[in-house]
Amino acid sequence: MIELANISKKFGQTSVLEHLSLSVLPSSRTVIVGPSGSGKTTLLRILAGFETPDSGRITLSGKTLFDENTFIPAHQRGIGFVPQEGALFPHMKVGDNIAYGLNGSKHENRRRVAELMELVSLDSRLQHHWPHEISGGQQQRVALARALAQEPVLMLLDEPFSALDTGLRAATRKATAELLTHAGVASILVTHDQHEALSFASQIAVIRDGRFTQVGSPVEVYSQPVDEATALFLGDALIFNAQISNGFARCELGNIPADNPQFSGERRIMLRPEQVVISPLKADSEPQPVVTIVDVDFTGYLSTLTLASPGWPMPLQVKTISQQNWRAGMVVKLAVNGHACVLAD
Structure with missing residues (x-):
């Protein structure tokens, strides 16, 4: 053409x-x-x-x-x-x-x-x-x-x-x-x-x-x-430092499958906010790193949650579908859907 x-x-x-x-x-x-x-x-x-x-x-x-x-x-x-x-x-x-x-x-x-x-x-x-x-x-x-x-x-x-x-x-x-x-x-x-x-x-x-x-x-x-730069221009993105090994990226959110398993060593990875699933931590849940909601910025259909955990260098902000029960001080658990994108140097 x-x-x-x-x-x-x-x-x-x-x-x-x-x-x-x-x-x-x-x-x-x-x-x-x-x-x-x-x-x-x-x-x-x-x-x-x-x-x-x-x-x-x-x-x-x-x-x-x-x-x-x-x-x-x-x-x-x-x-x-x-x-x-x-x-x-x-x-x-x-x-x-x-x-x-x-x-x-x-x-x-x-x-x-x-x-x-x-x-x-x-x-x-x-x-x-x-x-x-x-x-x-x-x-x-x-x-x-x-x-x-x-x-x-x-x-x-x-x-x-x-x-x-x-x-x-x-x-x-x-x-x-x-x-x-x-x-x-x-x-x-x-x-x-x-x-x-x-x-x-x-x-x-x-x-x-x-x-x-x-x-x-x-x-x-x-x-x-x-x-x-391309990741951030095209939409909200969560960027982490990660250690890549055996097809997995280890970062603050745990071990996440990497989309480029041939990479290894210290790299930057990207997740889109919709890949992070946030749910209340039930009393009988298995022990895991404590993640706490520090702040809730409600904007209607979406809310921005500020999350903190003792092992993280700084709080993490994640946009997610609003739920009425989100509140500051609430302890939650995180799960990641899909693969982390390993970014070019």
């Missing part, structure tokens, strides 16, 4: 992207996720043809878009682009926004606009409204319809849900993912929101300081991050 090979870009003496390579399959959803300033938007603009890389190669469906001898301009690439907040033309009604760039007759354009509005689940009556008269979620769907009108083989989305409130954001994201899959259009979304990335993607590329630190499925990058 689309292949990036060794893409690099500098602005002045500042290196923004360094030797990036990535493959995107047809009809797939790739998310480039990273903190502000990591280079993700620059990469998206290079793919769209709005910026020129310093070196590398970009091909789309076997056609070279960029190399040392070639540069195909944005309007000839067959790539759709949805910017932040939709960027609709305020002086055009919804239907005219969608029809912008269509080259058919008035009748053909009206029919195409109706098809696109149905495709993005918009009431056809909205085509006669001005952009400011419809909701933020509807504006994003109009922007998507306008981009789809050009029948692109690839859709680029630049944090298109960032201006929406939380509930509408999730619903619009899900609808967009389903729409692109149904239309058979591959997509690349850039975001700094790890929850959005994990929800939308079939492939995630984590970018930091202009380099991809890890590329893989959402489950893979979340449960088996390559390093501590």
